[in-house]
Amino acid sequence: MKTDIKSRQDIKILVDAFYGKVQTDPTIGYLFTKVANVNWEKHLPIMYDFWDNILFHSGNFEGNPMMKHRFLNQKSPLTETHFKHWNKLWKKTVDDLFEGPKASEVKIRAQSISKMMMNKVVK
Ligand code: HEM
Structure with missing residues (x-):
């Protein structure tokens, strides 16, 4: 029986599982x-801070994602295929582990940030 994302500890489980897959992923x-x-x-x-802030408004994220991804794109071009694949992996990781309103939210937010990132970075 799956439960919803309830805490920073759950976020840690999700994020660790996701980047575990990412590291050996053939596309990204x-x-x-x-x-x-x-x-x-x-x-x-x-x-953990980034998602904790999005889901639970912890206020402890101080990074600059747009700058980091723009820099990355300059080193090696990011494409729509990369972002689509990132989202597919994210959705699958969430669905494998959690279920509920926060689990839905974390997928929707990733999708919209991803779109924004693609528009700002991949051009
Ligand atoms: C093809 C898609 C993506 C790739 C290849 C990618 C790759 C990376 C890499 C290499 C870093 C830098 C790590 C470092 O040097 O410290 C990074 C940072 C980050 N990424 Fe992504 N990313 C992607 C999509 C996304 C998406 C869709 C999100 C959000 C929903 C996201 C959120 C972040 C955040 C919050 C950081 C930390 C920024 C900071 O430290 O200021 N990324 N990403």
């Missing part, structure tokens, strides 16, 4: 591991 994995060479110990807590 290389952008993280080869192009950006992400330091996961640093990146994952930033992502």
Whole structure:
């Protein structure tokens, strides 16, 4: 029986599962591991903060996603295919683990941020 995303601990479970898949993903994995060479110990807590702030208004996210993705796009072009795939993986990870209003919200928010990012970055 699945439950909804209820806490930062649940966000951690979701984010860890998602980036676990991302790291070996044939479509977008290389952008993280080869192009950006992400330091996961640093990146994952930033992502907990990001989603904690979106779902529970924790107010503890201080990053600049648009700048980071623009920089990434300059190093290696991001495409609509990348963003679509990112969302497919995100949705699947959420659906595999959680169910409820916050689980729906986290998918919808990712989709709209993704669209905005694509418009601002991939051009
Ligand atoms: C093809 C799609 C995407 C790729 C390849 C990608 C890749 C990356 C990479 C490489 C970083 C930088 C990590 C670092 O150097 O510290 C990053 C940061 C980040 N990404 Fe993405 N990303 C994608 C889509 C998204 C989407 C759709 C969202 C939000 C829904 C998102 C949210 C973030 C946030 C919040 C950060 C942290 C920004 C910061 O530290 O200021 N990303 N992403």
